[in-house]
C-alpha cells in the first residue's frame with residue numbers, strides 16, 4: 001500500500017535524481033510549487049531531503065554516491081535556480097521594478113491591461129516590487145511614509161492583481177535587491193525575529209492565501225530549459241549603454257532581467273550556429289526620484305509566449321501612456 005508519506009518521499013527521490021545539482025532549499029521550494037498541498041511547508045520538505053540523502057540506501061544508489069564519501073557541503077548561503085513547473089505553453093506577463101510606494105500607476109495599469117488583452121496564464125514579477133525607502137541604508141527624506149503603510153499598499157496591489165486575473169493565473173515574484181531590504185533589516189536590526197514565519201513578507205502580505213510564489217533574491221528562474229530570468233543585481237556593471245549586452249557578457253545564455261529600469265535587447269550567433277538573445281525589461285516605477293531625477297529609465301513591460309522549450313519575447317515601452325514595441 002502507498003501511504004501519503006511514501007508517495008511524498010518517492011517524489012522527493014525523483015527530484016533528487018532529476019535535479020542533482022541544486023541545493024536543498026531550492027529543491028524544497030521547487031517540489032512544493034510543483035505539488036501544492038501535498039507537503040506541510042518548504043521547511044518540512046527540506047528536512048525530508050536532508051534525511052533521504054543521508055540514508056545508506058540512497059547513498060548506495062548512483063545518484064547519491066560520491067567517490068570518496070566526504071560529508072555534504074553546507075549550501076544555505078548559495079544562490080540557486082528555481083524551475084517553473086513544466087507546462088506545454090504559457091503566456092507570461094513580465095513586470096519589473098514597480099518600487100512601491102513609488103510606482104507609476106498609469107504604467108502599472110497599462111501592463112495589467114496588456115496582460116488581460118493577451119489572456120495571460122502567468123505573471124512573473126522580476127523584483128523590486130517594493131522600494132522600502134524606510135529600510136534603505138541611504139539617508140532618505142523622513143516625510144516619505146512609514147513601513148506599515150508600504151506593506152499595506154503592497155498587500156493591496158497583490159490582492160487586486162489576484163482579483164483581476166482570477167485564481168487560475170500563476171504568479172511568481174522573484175525578490176530584487178530592494179525587496180531584500182526587508183530581510184536584511186531583520187538580520188541587522190531585529191535578528192531575534194529572523195526565521196519567525198509571522199515576520200516574513202510572505203506572512204505579512206498573505207501570499208499563501210493569494211497563492212503567490214516567491215523566489216529569493218539573487219536566484220535565477222528557469223522559465224523554460226532555454227530561457228532564464230533574473231532580477232539583475234547579480235550582473236554587476238556600471239552604466240552600460242546596452243544592459244542586455246552586459247547581461248549576455250555575464251550570463252552567456254538566453255535570459256531576461258529587470259533592475260536597470262530600461263528596455264534593451266542583444267542577440268548573437270555562436271560559431272556552431274545557435275542564437276543567444278538577452279533582454280532587459282523597463283520599470284513600472286516613477287521616473288524622477290529626488291535622489292536621481294535625471295536618468296535613462298523607462299516604463300514598460302514584457303510579454304513572453306512559451307511552447308515547450310520554445311519562446312517568443314515581446315518587449316514594450318510605455319511612452320506618454322501609450323504602448324510601443326521596444
Ligand SMILES: [Fe+2]
Pocket residue numbers: 097099127128176178259260261
Ligand atoms: Fe529597481
Ligand SMILES: [Fe+2]
Pocket residue numbers: 127128176177178231233259260
Ligand atoms: Fe534592483
